[in-house]
Amino acid sequence: MKEETIEKVRQELDGWEYLEKLPDSWHGFALRRIEEPLGDCYDIFTYESESLHKSATAYFHEETHEYKLRIKIGLIELCRIEFITADFAVFEALLKAQLESLLAELETFDPASISSIVRAKEILTWKTGNELPETLEGFSLFIRPAYPVKINNGSYIIIDYVDFALESSVTVYFNIYRDEFFSEARIWNIPDVNYDFDSNTLPELEERLQTYLVPRLQEVRRRAEAEDAAKKAKASAEGPCTGEEQS
Structure with a gap:
């Protein structure tokens, strides 16, 4: 991040009364004041919950010269478009x-927030969705069809199996505009896409889950563990950084 951008943001934040008055705890989330640059973003503050694996972070994005708010749900991070503005006063x-x-x-899940299209698709009451295993191939069921999570561009997360220790997951989405189910995996938080779960109806998705879910979870775990082992082997081979030799 450019020094002039950092200075601009710090000037706008200087003595910001709103930030000073934010509660330390709010709806189960703990406040952490940051006010530091990270890459091309200047993170201002975050509300985070370790138990929920969720957070909301206010920041300035140098690329677009706008203030924004990003949320993280499990391993999935996205910018909430309703908070985007270049005007600091408007952001406040x-x-x-x-x-x-x-x-x-x-x-807290609010059923009233769910689109009527998702309801008409009967995702919330889907019998197979309600019977998904709590754990599978070492992954935990973090999001289930009865409690879908709305993200951007008309998509909802309906299934999310996550291993937080490996920062890896397999996620199934439903898009209301395309009337389509699709999937994405994350391996050490890097997206990895395949098309095995692409479908348009719940019966079709159910067939694809029966055929591909376990193999896909196994593949993601195998690749994540292999990458982890390779990193540890490299670190071990390089040895600790000892600095200058002592006399």
């Missing part, structure tokens, strides 16, 4: 109007 107003309700939404 948006936070005042919507941040608390966003945290409440992240804390």
